Amino acid sequence: MNDASPPDATGIAPSGPSSPIPSGDAEAGHVTPSMAQFIEIKAANPDYILFYRMGDFYELFFDDAVKASRALGIVLTKRGKHLGQDIPMCGVPVSRADEYLQKLIALGFRVAVCEQLEDPAEARKRGAKAVVRRDVVRLVTPGTITEENLLDEGRANHLLAVARVRGGSEDEARFGLAWADISTGAFRLAETDRNRLAADLARIDPTEILVADRLYEDDDLKPVWRLQRAAVTPVSAALFDGATAADRLGAYFAVATVDGFGSFSRAETIAAAAIVAYVEKTQLGRRARLDVPAAEGSASVMLIDAATRANLELTRTLSGDRRGSLIAAIDRTVTGAGQRLLVERLSSPSTVVAEIERRLDSVAWLADDTLLAAELRAALQSAPDMVRPLGRLALERGSPRDLGAIAAGLAAVAAIAARLDAAALLPDEMAEARDALRQAPHDLAALLASALADELPLSKRDGGFVRAGYSAALDECRELSADSRRLIARLEADYQLETGIRSLKIRHNNVLGFFVDTTAVHAEKLMTPPLSARFIHRQTLANAVRFTTVELSDLEARIASAGDRALGLELEVFDLLAARTVEEGEAIRRAAEALAVLDVSQGFAHLAGTDGYARPTVGDGLDFRIVGGRHPVVEQALRREGGDAFVANDCELGPTTRDGDGRLVILTGPNMGGKSTWLRQNALIAILAQAGGFVPAAEARIGVVDRLFSRVGAADDLARGRSTFMVEMVETAAILNQAGRRSLVILDEIGRGTATFDGLSIAWAAIEHLNATNRCRALFATHYHELTALAERLPRIVNATVRVREWKGDVVFLHEIVPGAADRSYGIQVARLAGLPASVIERARLVLRQLEEHDRKRPGLTLIDDLPLFSALKPKAAEPAPDPKPQPKPAEPALPPGAAEALAELAALVPDDLSPREALEALYRLKSKLRKG
Ligand SMILES: Nc1ncnc2c1ncn2[C@@H]1O[C@H](COP(=O)(O)OP(=O)(O)OP(=O)(O)O)[C@@H](O)[C@H]1O
Numbered sequence: 001m002n003d004a005s006p007p008d009a010t011g012i013a014p015s016g017p018s019s020p021i022p023s024g025d026a027e028a029g030h031v032t033p034s035m036a037q038f039i040e041i042k043a044a045n046p047d048y049i050l051f052y053r054m055g056d057f058y059e060l061f062f063d064d065a066v067k068a069s070r071a072l073g074i075v076l077t078k079r080g081k082h083l084g085q086d087i088p089m090c091g092v093p094v095s096r097a098d099e100y101l102q103k104l105i106a107l108g109f110r111v112a113v114c115e116q117l118e119d120p121a122e123a124r125k126r127g128a129k130a131v132v133r134r135d136v137v138r139l140v141t142p143g144t145i146t147e148e149n150l151l152d153e154g155r156a157n158h159l160l161a162v163a164r165v166r167g168g169s170e171d172e173a174r175f176g177l178a179w180a181d182i183s184t185g186a187f188r189l190a191e192t193d194r195n196r197l198a199a200d201l202a203r204i205d206p207t208e209i210l211v212a213d214r215l216y217e218d219d220d221l222k223p224v225w226r227l228q229r230a231a232v233t234p235v236s237a238a239l240f241d242g243a244t245a246a247d248r249l250g251a252y253f254a255v256a257t258v259d260g261f262g263s264f265s266r267a268e269t270i271a272a273a274a275i276v277a278y279v280e281k282t283q284l285g286r287r288a289r290l291d292v293p294a295a296e297g298s299a300s301v302m303l304i305d306a307a308t309r310a311n312l313e314l315t316r317t318l319s320g321d322r323r324g325s326l327i328a329a330i331d332r333t334v335t336g337a338g339q340r341l342l343v344e345r346l347s348s349p350s351t352v353v354a355e356i357e358r359r360l361d362s363v364a365w366l367a368d369d370t371l372l373a374a375e376l377r378a379a380l381q382s383a384p385d386m387v388r389p390l391g392r393l394a395l396e397r398g399s400p401r402d403l404g405a406i407a408a409g410l411a412a413v414a415a416i417a418a419r420l421d422a423a424a425l426l427p428d429e430m431a432e433a434r435d436a437l438r439q440a441p442h443d444l445a446a447l448l449a450s451a452l453a454d455e456l457p458l459s460k461r462d463g464g465f466v467r468a469g470y471s472a473a474l475d476e477c478r479e480l481s482a483d484s485r486r487l488i489a490r491l492e493a494d495y496q497l498e499t500g501i502r503s504l505k506i507r508h509n510n511v512l513g514f515f516v517d518t519t520a521v522h523a524e525k526l527m528t529p530p531l532s533a534r535f536i537h538r539q540t541l542a543n544a545v546r547f548t549t550v551e552l553s554d555l556e557a558r559i560a561s562a563g564d565r566a567l568g569l570e571l572e573v574f575d576l577l578a579a580r581t582v583e584e585g586e587a588i589r590r591a592a593e594a595l596a597v598l599d600v601s602q603g604f605a606h607l608a609g610t611d612g613y614a615r616p617t618v619g620d621g622l623d624f625r626i627v628g629g630r631h632p633v634v635e636q637a638l639r640r641e642g643g644d645a646f647v648a649n650d651c652e653l654g655p656t657t658r659d660g661d662g663r664l665v666i667l668t669g670p671n672m673g674g675k676s677t678w679l680r681q682n683a684l685i686a687i688l689a690q691a692g693g694f695v696p697a698a699e700a701r702i703g704v705v706d707r708l709f710s711r712v713g714a715a716d717d718l719a720r721g722r723s724t725f726m727v728e729m730v731e732t733a734a735i736l737n738q739a740g741r742r743s744l745v746i747l748d749e750i751g752r753g754t755a756t757f758d759g760l761s762i763a764w765a766a767i768e769h770l771n772a773t774n775r776c777r778a779l780f781a782t783h784y785h786e787l788t789a790l791a792e793r794l795p796r797i798v799n800a801t802v803r804v805r806e807w808k809g810d811v812v813f814l815h816e817i818v819p820g821a822a823d824r825s826y827g828i829q830v831a832r833l834a835g836l837p838a839s840v841i842e843r844a845r846l847v848l849r850q851l852e853e854h855d856r857k858r859p860g861l862t863l864i865d866d867l868p869l870f871s872a873l874k875p876k877a878a879e880p881a882p883d884p885k886p887q888p889k890p891a892e893p894a895l896p897p898g899a900a901e902a903l904a905e906l907a908a909l910v911p912d913d914l915s916p917r918e919a920l921e922a923l924y925r926l927k928s929k930l931r932k933g
Pocket residue numbers: 634638644645646647648649669670671672673674675676677678815816
C-alpha cells in the first residue's frame with residue numbers, strides 16, 4: 001500500500017512559502033530560505049526522525065525518509081534537489097500519524113514532531129518569499145510516551161538511566177539506576193554493581209535506557225546493552241554531570257535541597273538527574289509530573305537474572321508472547337493499573353517477610369469473604385485507569401475522555417470506599433488502601449459528573465462534551481445555533497414557495513458553506529429576473545446548480561460565530577476542569593494506587609478460589625517444603641486439553657540439621673517424565689509466594705530466597721557467536737560464581753551439550769561446588785545416573801526420581817516424584833512414541849544392549865568413587881599454602897612394547913629437514929617398531 005504522500009499532496013506548492021524544499025530547478029549550491037529552515041530544525045534534532053508538518057501531511061526528508069520508508073513500508077519518492085542531489089522524501093497523513101509513530105517507537109526510533117506555528121496566509125503577509133514559522137513541539141521517544149494508543153495498558157513504560165561512579169579500581173564501580181514512568185509519575189532509584197546490573201535491568205524491564213556516550217561505548221558494558229529489548233539511547237555526558245546533579249534534581253521538584261527526599265547515593269542522584277533532564281528535554285518545557293524519587297533497597301527484592309527470567313517465562317514466553325507465561329496463567333486482575341502492579345510484584349518478588357505477610361493477609365481476607373471479593377471485583381471492573389489520563393492532563397495533552405475516565409474512576413473509588421467502610425477489621429494493607437480511597441477528592445467527582453456529557457469526544461476541539469445545564473452562557477450559544485438551524489429550515493420552505501421549485505434544498509459543505517441547491521432544469525429560473533436579483537450563482541455541476549443569498553450568508557455567519565463562541569466556552573470549561581483535576585493529582589494518584597493494590601489482592605483471592613491455590617508460609621529460615629505442588633501453566637494447559645489431570649508433587653529442600661544449609665536434590669528419571677516441569681514449578685512457587693500471592697500447592701513453607709538462578713532449556717545465541725553449549729556454560733558459570741546460601745538454584749541437564757564424559761565430569765564438579773561452596777538449596781535434573789552416587793557421600797544431597805510403569809514394552813509416565821534414583825532413561829521408548837521409524841528403534845535397542853553389556857564388564861564408576869571429597873572447596877585467593885598432603889601422581893599409562901625405541905627415534909627426528917617422502921618412510925618405520933616390539 002502506498003501511504004506516502006505524492007510530492008504535491010500537501011496542497012502546498014513545492015516552492016511556495018511553506019515548503020522547505022527548493023523546487024526541482026534549484027541551482028546546485030543554492031540554499032533557499034525554506035531549505036535553510038529545514039536544515040536548521042534538523043540540525044537541532046540530529047538524533048530524531050523529523051516529522052515535518054506540511055499541510056495535512058508530515059513529510060520526512062533525506063536520511064529520515066530512507067530510514068522511515070524502510071521501517072514503515074511506505075514508498076520513498078523524491079522532491080527537488082539539494083546541492084545538486086535528489087532529495088529523498090516520504091510522508092504520512094496527519095490523521096494516521098499516531099499509527100506510524102507507534103511503529104517507529106516500537107522499533108526504537110525517536111521522533112521529533114515539527115508543526116506549522118502559523119497559517120500559510122499569515123506568512124504570505126510578510127512577503128512572497130516568507131517561510132511559514134515552524135518548530136518542534138514534541139520529541140517522542142519509547143520511554144516518554146503518554147498517549148493511550150501508544151501504551152500497553154498492562155505494562156509500565158519505564159525510562160531508565162544508568163550512571164556509573166568509579167571507585168578506586170574497576171571492581172569498585174557502582175551503578176546508579178533511576179527509572180520513571182511519565183505516564184503514571186512513578187520514579188524509583190536503586191544502586192547496583194557490575195555483577196547485578198543485567199539482572200536489575202531485566203527486573204525493571206524498561207522500554208528506553210539512557211546512558212552517557214562513554215558508557216555506551218564501554219567494551220565491558222557493550223554486551224549488556226546489546227542484550228536489552230529496550231532502545232538504548234546514548235546521550236551527552238552533560239546529562240550525567242555529577243557536580244550539578246543534586247541541584248538539577250532539586251530544581252525539577254522546586255526544592256532547595258533533595259536531602260528531604262531520603263538518602264540517595266551519588267550514583268543514584270546522578271541517574272535521577274539524567275532522567276529529569278531527559279524528560280524536560282523531550283517534553284519541551286511542559287513539566288511532566290513525577291513522584292519524588294524513592295530509593296529501593298536492592299536487598300529488598302529477589303534478584304532474578306535475565307536468563308532465569310526468560311527461561312522461567314515469567315511475564316512473556318521465550319517467543320515473546322504473554323500467552324503461555326506465568327503472568328497469563330495467574331492474572332485475575334480486572335484493571336490496567338492492577339495488571340501493571342502484578343507485573344511489578346512478580347518481576348521483583350519481595351525478600352522482606354513483613355511485607356510479604358502484609359500482602360498475603362489481604363489475599364487471605366478476600367479469599368475468606370468471597371461475597372465482598374466479588375463485589376470489589378465488580379466495582380473495579382467499572383473503574384477506568386486514572387493515572388495515565390491524569391499524566392496526559394498534566395502535560396496539557398488531555399482530552400474530554402481523560403476527564404471522563406477520572407470521573408468514572410472517582411465514582412468507583414467512592415463506591416469501593418463505602419463498601420470497605422462497612423467491613424470490619426480489615427488487614428493493614430487493605431485498611432491503608434481504604435484510607436487512600438476515603439481521601440480521594442469526592443467534590444471533584446461531583447463537579448466532573450455535573451459538567452461532563454454522557455458521550456465524550458476524543459478531542460476537546462470537537463466540542464459537545466459539556467453537559468447541558470452546566471453553563472448558562474454555553475446553553476445560550478447552543479440555543480442560538482440550534483435556532484439558526486431552525487431558521488434555515490424555514491428559509492428553505494420560504495424559497496420553495498417563492499420560486500415554486502419543490503425540489504429546492506438548502507445544503508452545506510465545507511467548501512461553499514450553506515448554499516441553495518437546485519437541479520439544472522430549474523436553475524434557469526433562478527438565473528433570470530426577478531429571482532436572479534436574489535439568488536447569486538456560485539457553482540454549476542453536471543446535475544446541480546448552486547446559489548447563495550444574502551440572508552443565507554448572514555445566517556451562516558451567525559451559526560459560525562455561535563459555534564465558535566460555544567467551542568470557546570467549552571474549551572474554557574475544559575481548562576478549568578483539567579486544572580482542578582491536576583490540582584488534586586496527588587490524592588487521585590494515591591486512590592488509583594489503592595485500587596491497584598486491591599485489584600492485585602482480589603485477583604490472587606479469585607485465583608485461590610477457582611484454582612485451589614493456598615497461602616504459603618514465608619519465613620527467614622532456609623526452609624523449602626512444598627506439599628502437593630503444581631505447575632501453574634502446565635496445570636492449566638492440561639485442564640484445557642481435558643486429558644490427564646496434573647499430578648501434584650512434593651519438594652523438600654530445607655536443612656536436615658538445625659543450623660545446616662538447605663538440600664540439593666538430584667533428580668533422575670525418564671525423558672518426558674516431568675523433571676523440567678517439577679524444577680520450574682518449585683521456582684515459580686517461590687516467586688509467587690514472595691510476590692505476595694497464594695501458590696499452587698496444598699502447603700508451602702519457604703525461607704526467603706534472595707536470588708533465584710536457573711539453567712534450563714538451551715538455545716544458541718548465534719548473534720553473539722555462542723553455541724548452545726557455550727550459552728549453557730556461561731549461565732552455569734554465573735550461578736557457580738554468584739549463588740549464595742539463601743539462593744535457590746535449578747539446573748536442568750547441565751553438560752548434556754557435549755561428549756558424555758565431559759558433560760558428566762562438568763555436572764559432577766558443579767554439584768560438588770554447589771554443595772561445598774555455594775551451599776544453596778538446589779534442584780538438579782540429569783540423565784547422568786552416575787551422579788546419584790554423590791548422595792551416598794555428601795549428606796546434603798538427596799536423590800529423587802520420577803516414577804514410570806513399564807507395560808508390554810511401553811512406558812507409562814506417572815509424573816510422580818519419589819525418593820530414589822532412576823536406573824534408566826527410557827529414551828528409546830520415548831523415541832518410539834515420537835514416531836521414529838521402527839527399523840531405527842530396533843537398531844537402537846540392539847546398540848543399547850551392546851553398550852550396556854560392555855559397561856557391565858568395565859564399570860566406569862570405580863574412577864568416580866576414587867575421587868577425593870570436597871574437591872570443589874574454593875581455592876584461597878592469597879598465596880597458595882604448601883599442600884600438606886602431596887597429591888598422588890597420576891598412574892603412568894602402560895606403554896605398548898617397542899614404544900621406548902620408537903619414542904627415542906621420534907624425538908631425534910627434525911621434521912623440517914625431511915622431504916615428504918622421507919617423512920612418510922619415517923612414519924612407516926616407527927609403526928613397524930611398535931608392532932615388532
Ligand atoms: N506432574 C505432572 N502431571 C501431569 N503431567 C505432567 C506433569 N509433569 C509433566 N507433565 C507432562 O509431561 C510433559 C513432559 O514433562 P517435562 O518436560 O517436565 O519432562 P522431562 O522429564 O523434563 O523430559 P526430558 O528429560 O525429555 O526433558 C509435560 O509437557 C507435561 O505435559
